[in-house]
Amino acid sequence: MSLLKLYDKPECPFCWKVRLALHECGMAAERIDSRSPVxxxxxxxxxxxxxVPVLLAGDHVIHESNVILEYLADISGRLLPANPADRIQPRQLNVYVDGVIGPALREVIFEKRDKPEAEWDPARIQAGTLAFEKALRYLSxxxxxxxxxxxxxSFPECALTARFGLAEAYGVAIPDRFVNLQDWFARMKARPSYRATAP
Structure with missing residues (x-):
C-alpha cells in the first residue's frame, strides 16, 4: 500500500477519530498540519x-471522517464486526456521536476556547453541558x-473517545450515574492509541 497522508488538525474531533482509527488498524500515515499556510x-x-480531515491514499482523496473510517475498515478488516447485520449499530452510534454529542460539546468548547474565563457565557456552557449529559443516557x-x-x-469507540477526551479537557465530566461510560472511557484512555493520538 502507498503511504497514507493525513491533513490533520490536532484538536479537531473528526481528525482525532481518524487518528485513533489509523492507530487501531496498525496503519501509519504522514500527518500534515492543516493550519500551515503552506x-x-x-x-x-x-x-x-x-x-479536515483529508486522507490521501495513493491516487484516492478521501474527505469526511466517516468515509475515511469506512475506507480504513474495508482495507484493514478492523473497526467493524464481521457480520453485516452487526455493523448497523456501530455505524448508527458513530452518527449519533457526531450529530448529538458533538453539537452539545461544541457549545462548551467554542465558548471556552481562546477566551479568558471572565468572558465565558455561563448559560451557553450550562446548556451544552446539560445537552451532553442528556445524550449520554442513550449511549449508556x-x-x-x-x-x-x-x-x-469499532467506529463508536473512535468517535466517542475523541469527544470524551475533548470534554474532559474542557472540564465536562461524565456524571457518576453513567458508571459504565466512565469505566469505558478509562479503558479507552488506557489503550496505546489514546496516548499516541491525543492532541
Missing part, C-alpha cells in the same frame, strides 16, 4: 467543504455492561 491551499483544493443503554459498543473496538 499546506492550507493544497488540502482545501481537495475538498468541497474546505474541512447501548453499551450496557459490555467492553465495547460492538463485539470489538
Amino acid at each position: 499546506h492550507r491551499p493544497l488540502w482545501q483544493a481537495l475538498t468541497p467543504r474546505k474541512t 443503554e447501548q453499551l450496557g455492561d459490555r467492553d465495547f459498543f460492538a463485539d470489538r473496538y
Whole structure:
C-alpha cells in the first residue's frame, strides 16, 4: 500500500477519530498540519467543504471522517464486526456521536476556547453541558455492561473517545450515574492509541 497522508488538525474531533482509527488498524500515515499556510491551499483544493480531515491514499482523496473510517475498515478488516447485520449499530452510534454529542460539546468548547474565563457565557456552557449529559443516557443503554459498543473496538469507540477526551479537557465530566461510560472511557484512555493520538 502507498503511504497514507493525513491533513490533520490536532484538536479537531473528526481528525482525532481518524487518528485513533489509523492507530487501531496498525496503519501509519504522514500527518500534515492543516493550519500551515503552506499546506492550507493544497488540502482545501481537495475538498468541497474546505474541512479536515483529508486522507490521501495513493491516487484516492478521501474527505469526511466517516468515509475515511469506512475506507480504513474495508482495507484493514478492523473497526467493524464481521457480520453485516452487526455493523448497523456501530455505524448508527458513530452518527449519533457526531450529530448529538458533538453539537452539545461544541457549545462548551467554542465558548471556552481562546477566551479568558471572565468572558465565558455561563448559560451557553450550562446548556451544552446539560445537552451532553442528556445524550449520554442513550449511549449508556447501548453499551450496557459490555467492553465495547460492538463485539470489538469499532467506529463508536473512535468517535466517542475523541469527544470524551475533548470534554474532559474542557472540564465536562461524565456524571457518576453513567458508571459504565466512565469505566469505558478509562479503558479507552488506557489503550496505546489514546496516548499516541491525543492532541
